[in-house]
Amino acid sequence: MSDIQNADPLLTECRNMADRAKAASRGLAIAPGSAKDGWLRRSARAIRERSAEILEANARDVAAGPGFGLNSAAIDRLTLDPRRLEKIASSLEEVAALPDPVGEVIAASRRPNGLDVSQVRVPLGVVFMIFESRPNVTVDASAICVKSGNAAILRGGKEALNSNLALYRVLADGLAPSGLPADAVQLVATTDRAAVGHLLGMPDRVDLAIPRGGESLIRRVVAEARMPVLKHYTGNCHVYVDADADLAMAVKVVVNAKAQRPGVCNAAETLLVHRDVASKFLPLAADALQARGVELRGDDATRAILPGIRAAEPADWDTEYADLILAVGVVDSLDDAIAHINRHGSGHTDAILTRSLAPARKFVAEVDSAAVVVNASTRFNDGGELGLGAEIGISTDKFHARGPCGLRELTTTRWVIYGDGQVRE
């Protein structure tokens, strides 16, 4: 009570919002899949029908972008157009087509005393999603939360507020007509940052926080959150070329891992090469990488083979460039490669190129990362590529979820026990 009397209005507003979300989460947890999928499809249609309203709101954000100090890349991320809006709409239909994770029976047995026990997948409850300037996250996050039976509280970047509000209105308008709780999705409309801190301080009302954005946003959320946080830091990923790798395949894979989309977390940052093939492989790789505009930074052994490249500093081995830069090192053995990766890597995605079974098995067993890849690009550590459907990021934590986080990773489990009067002796 004194708690409430002393509260500032924003804290009270946040608490009320979280209480409404918690109440909605109870209805959502038992909502049939047909209602959730109906809302997803209805929302896709509504985005198409109300595209003018959404694009107009987005144009206001884009016009104000330079005033927020957004550079051209940030403005591009913020900008919607009919093509991007159609992609957002169709992503809702893709989520609708995924199986409902809620109610999945993970294990079930009849115990010797006749009890029927089962472990069943259920939603977490209330998810608080904090994100930066891409307005599509408003829709993606709402879709994945509702489909997994969780109420969502969304907080986007202030520079995308008009776009987020327009998209949110389209989504929210369809909830009640679809038979879902009207508060299943809520948007924090204030730009006051204190609202984020308030909501992160309510572990009884909010079950999970998900920051989606740069490392500074994630660190801030981790520092403030009193509930679990599903994090996806960017990755320091490695490609290791073993002594008997198919070198043409290795060139193709390392170029893809580094250059196909250098800004993402599953792009490679370091290339390690076995000493026995370094003098043959490195010139081939360097040619192909440099043709794609990649800057190489090598250790002494690499620079003995590729004298023109810049020397790698110690910090290079720990750096996630997220750019067209690649650190290159020569190792004496598979063991040295594994030790290097476990020491410098971020536990995200690491790949080996080899034609031999034993090194492949050893690499898979001993590299302690969310995904280990044999003879393919690191870029495959992705929810869509692994068959999960929609994802909200790639966790490098070990607890609860590791790797791409899809619908299942937004659920928990519970035990259901049916008996006919059993008691414990």
Added chain:
Amino acid sequence: MSDIQNADPLLTECRNMADRAKAASRGLAIAPGSAKDGWLRRSARAIRERSAEILEANARDVAAGPGFGLNSAAIDRLTLDPRRLEKIASSLEEVAALPDPVGEVIAASRRPNGLDVSQVRVPLGVVFMIFESRPNVTVDASAICVKSGNAAILRGGKEALNSNLALYRVLADGLAPSGLPADAVQLVATTDRAAVGHLLGMPDRVDLAIPRGGESLIRRVVAEARMPVLKHYTGNCHVYVDADADLAMAVKVVVNAKAQRPGVCNAAETLLVHRDVASKFLPLAADALQARGVELRGDDATRAILPGIRAAEPADWDTEYADLILAVGVVDSLDDAIAHINRHGSGHTDAILTRSLAPARKFVAEVDSAAVVVNASTRFNDGGELGLGAEIGISTDKFHARGPCGLRELTTTRWVIYGDGQVRE
């Protein structure tokens, strides 16, 4: 570097211990199940063979117990005898008989591009277990950690230090001869509490903290830990007797749920009764409960039927008595019972007694607890009873593990991808 120079000796010692544990965890993660089970069986034999040494150390702790302010119940928990030691030894053999959770393939598929992808169960890494005076936890925790492929750092209560050291020596002596890393299990031998804080502050070296003991211990660990914590607070569990329950069955179940072992977390603390059967059921239940020494505390409607009992205060509905006390309330409907449980319960274990399918399904769907039970005692929310084998506690969290925590709950998963040169387009 400056970090190390400024460190106090205890911090350095803790860091070295955690580094050794991390190194050991890499060996343990790839240890064959036969080595782990061999160590468990060897340890069981060694406990039997070296029982004199263990009992002598325990006798010293027991003699010193009153000096630590231990009451007779605490001394009893601390005390070992040949029967209890045999139970400890045979529990190791039971863990050896469980399937190895490491390497389990949870999902696997061939993707359209020919990649073979699988999600595989792997250990978490290093587990730090902090516990109170029961020396058997030294053995149970070591067994469950090693079997699940995790290195263990153990920190027991100071009043059990001699017992824990004796048991630890027996376990540790068998590690290397079994082909496991010698540092797979380590015991924090200092009684300086600062060691706990140091280890809880090393999220890069320790993957999980598990406090096992009273609520104050758990809250202290949660407050200090910078890594995930697997917690098992005690439970505020309910038994709800629906309008058409089998009343004889309901009496038997509520007596078992409350009185069979009142001090444990899955014992019932509140009985809710549908108004339609209250006047018939409550006198039957009261007789049976009072015959077992249970004190009843009722709301007004209950006391109208059982005038002799004490009035329940508002705080009673939120209290985990862990004692022979039961709060009793009359509700107007199943909905009211569910609302009461979701408001006052701790999300641990809640049971309904009913002969009708619809209320059973509604209760199961809407009560948000780790275990929901139909027509059986709350006491069945237990790793052994649910078929998990060994457990280290019952989690009331939703993240990572919910309900009894056995071997699987001490693991995580990773993705393994095999290809033949695939790249992303």
